[in-house]
Amino acid sequence: MINKNRKYTVFIIALCTFLLSAWCAHAEETAIVIKSQDLSAYNQVVKGFQDECLKNNITIKSIYDLDGKMKLGQKIVRKIKNEKPDIVLAIGVLAATVLKEEIDEIPIMFCMVINHARFQLTEPNITGISTEIAIEDQLKGFQSILGSFKNLGVIYDPSKTGNIVAIAENKIRNVGMNLVKYEISSSKEVSAAMEKLIDKIDALWLLPDSTVVTKQSFGLIKTTTLENRIPLLCTSDVFVKAGALASVSSAHKDVGIQAARLVGKILKLPTPGSLGIVYPDHLELSVNTDTAKILGLELKVVQEDLKINFYP
Amino acid sequence: MIKIGIRFKFIFFTSLLIATIGLASSWFFSTQTRSQLEEELKKRGYSLIAQLAQDGEVKDSMTVAQKAFFEEPITRLRNLDIERELAYWRVLLTQDNILLEEKEKWIKTEIDKIPVHKNIEGITTPVFNVFTTDNGEQFYNFVVPIHEKRTIAEEEFAAHFFGLEEDSDQNEEKLLGIIQIGLTPERINKKMQVILWTRSIPLGFIIVLVGICVSYFIASGVVKPVKLLVKITDKVASGDLSQKVEINSKDEIGLLASQFNQMTKNLKQLIDEKEGVMDELKNVNRELSLINNELVQKNEQLNEAQEQLVRTEKLAAVGTLASGVSHELRNPLSAIKNAVFLLKRKLSRKAMPDIDGKTIQFLDIMDNEIDRCSKIINDLLGFTRVSKPTRFSSDINVVVNEALSRVVIAKNIKLTKILQPNLPMIMIDANQIDQVLINLVENACQAMVDGGELKISSRVSESFMEIEISDSGCGIPEKEVKKIFDPLFTTKPRGTGIGLAVCHGIMQKHNGAIKVKSQEGIGTKMFIRLPLEDKDAGSV
Secondary structure, three states: OHHHHHHHHHHHHHHHHHHHHHHHHHHOEEEEEEEOOOOHHHHHHHHHHHHHHHHOOEEEEEEEEOOOOHHHHHHHHHHHHHHOOOEEEEEOHHHHHHHHHHOOOOOEEEEOOOOHHHHOOOOOOEEEEOOOOOHHHHHHHHHHHHOOOOEEEEEEOHHHHHHHHHHHHHHHHHOOOEEEEEEOOOHHHHHHHHHHHHHHOOEEEOOOOOOOOOHHHHHHHHHHHHHOOOOEEEOOHHHHHOOOOEEEEEOHHHHHHHHHHHHHHHHHOOOHHHHOEEOOOOEEEEEEHHHHHHHOOOOOOOOOOOEEEEEO | OOOOOHHHHHHHHHHHHHHHHHHHHHHHHHHHHHHHHHHHHHHHHHHHHHHHHHOHHHHHHHHOOOHHHHHHHHHHHHHHOOOOOEEEEEEEEEOOEEEEEEEOOOOOOOHHHOOOOOOHHHOOOOEEEEEEOOOOOEEEEEEEEEEOOOOOHHHHHHHHHHOOHHHHHHHOOOEEEEEEEEEOOHHHHHHHHHHHHHHHHHHHHHHHHHHHHHHHHHHHHHHHHHHHHHHHHHHHHOOOOOOOOOOOOOOHHHHHHHHHHHHHHHHHHHHHHHHHHHHHHHHHHHHHHHHHHHHHHHHHHHHHHHHHHHHHHHHHHHHHHHHHHHHHHHHHHHHHHHHHHHHHHHHHHOOOOOOOHHHHHHHHHHHHHHHHHHHHHHHHHHHHOOOOOOOEEEOHHHHHHHHHHOOOOOOOEEEEEEEOOOOOOEEEOHHHHHHHHHHHHHHHHHHOOOOEEEEEEEEEEOOEEEEEEEEOOOOOOHHHHOOOOOOOOOOOOOOOOOHHHHHHHHHHHOOOEEEEEEEOOOEEEEEEEEEOOOOOOOOO
């Protein structure tokens, strides 16, 4: 009798275990992370994503590194297709574009793609977190340390950041400011652009434009703005550390967290692409105090919803 | 000295200028062409080395340091070198590790003589330089660094944008090595030679030739009218002011010709006016000369009249004095003469002891001197008593002969008479004229102490009867000629200075004249001029 009971008990436990496992196996979401290269910023995104996935019962099946090489993408895509995750997080433009071309059944979420609009990442299975910050949020952050100002200068290559400038121009005009634009097509024109622009502006807005921002040109831009006591405003804290006055950007880890939180939402949608591209939900204001001192600014940040980082 | 004409100068300097411009143009054209070709060569070099640098196989070959893998990339590179300008290529993995170095066979310079680029670690962008090897070959050297490509450009920018401070080892691209290639400008040199001989030199030659021709025609066009102007100017300069330059062009030469014609015309007018004024001046001058002559004549006449007047006054004064003195001396002299005569007779009758021959001699002297004094007194009286001539119609030749008959002429004096026959009769006081003639003949004879020739001639001269008495005597000093008719002036040691003054007085009373021409040492000519018709004398 006892043995018989034991047998039933074991059977029931095994059945429950099986059923629980089956339920659990059915309920857990899986994800694969693919990053374009081994960058600190990308690694922070991965870390944020991993941490949040744990909290949200999302299993990260694999983390791949393209190591900057497109050729590797083919092999990795084959592996991803075999693994069949619920979603793939593509970090960086190389990963995003490789996946866009090769995968259309698995939802793809990208992040850390600078000026994503350039790469037409608009397939039904693709959504993402924008690297760009809404201009209104940027202006709030900049005005919190500068106060109001009228003329915001910008140097840009229309083929790279023309869309950003076009959107920003209207919004800036709506808040009563003036966007003073200067188009260039080569990084050699930065010097001339600065000369033409510097007397007409109250602050210079540095876009993530690879024609404008190079290793050589950034030094020139920084020096010129400092000499003319013009605040240099950016979209990456890297430039603030390098001497720009301020930037409004997202913390890389927060982007990973935000991505993990979006997984469930995305998977519930009939098509992930219908979510569109979302802005980062956590922003931080970075300020270089040395530069502020040179510019004679008294820092009185009153923007409470922004995390503030002071450098150096 | 060779004269260089304006045509030659114009052609020479214009040709020189055009030749200079031609040469400069050719030089500029050649330099520009060469510069352009060199620039093209540079572009081809950069293009070739860029192709090589971007060749994935090259990077792979450098990564595994496999020389053999370069065969295909180099073949592709040589195929791209259509112009056959690629001279050498070299691949360096490190400064001392040359993976590959080769050259084209037709390059004379050995590959090891071509300098290896230094400091390959310092190259970040393509490097270009030109060098010439020891054997004179020139190469355009291109060097480019080859980096291992890590990722796409956008990811590179992302790395830059998001920061690399924690992964700085990835920031620097790994340098695989450098590629060095050389291009030879031989083709450019040959092309330049072709351009030089087929374009630049012929073009320069044509420019110079055309320039000379053009300058020749221009010079001819300019010089021809100028030469015409010079020719006309010469004629005008020689006095032919009727010349006119026939140039009708509307340019500066035409204007010059027009101005020249106007100038000639004005000059002619001025010269005509000047000649007119000169003629008038000549006439005025002639009239002034005549007036001057008249004035001189009048002045002479005045002087003569003045002298006459002075002489007459002198004569009157002397006459008055002589009359008084003669009158007062005449009687005492007569008494003295009588006394001497009586004394001499008494002494001749009775010899006296104290009286010797000398006393008689002294008495003779006294007697002679008394006679002489009497003569002087008589002369003075005669002088003062020259009365108004009593005129009768007379033959002057007869008067002359009579006067000559009354004068004792020394034997050593040759008398020549040239008396014009059939002279008209004139109304004269024959005695007075005879006195004048005697006086003059005596004077002439006295002037020829050592002999000579005495000429007497008579003739009619204009409205006068003229008698000329000339001698070959000692003549009268010039300064004394004017004084000889003054009373009491004499050049003779025993003269009284009365004779010629009396003659002058007689001639005046006959409305005639007495004149003298004398040269010291040669002789003297005396002229007596008597009017053929004398109003005071009435008709003959």
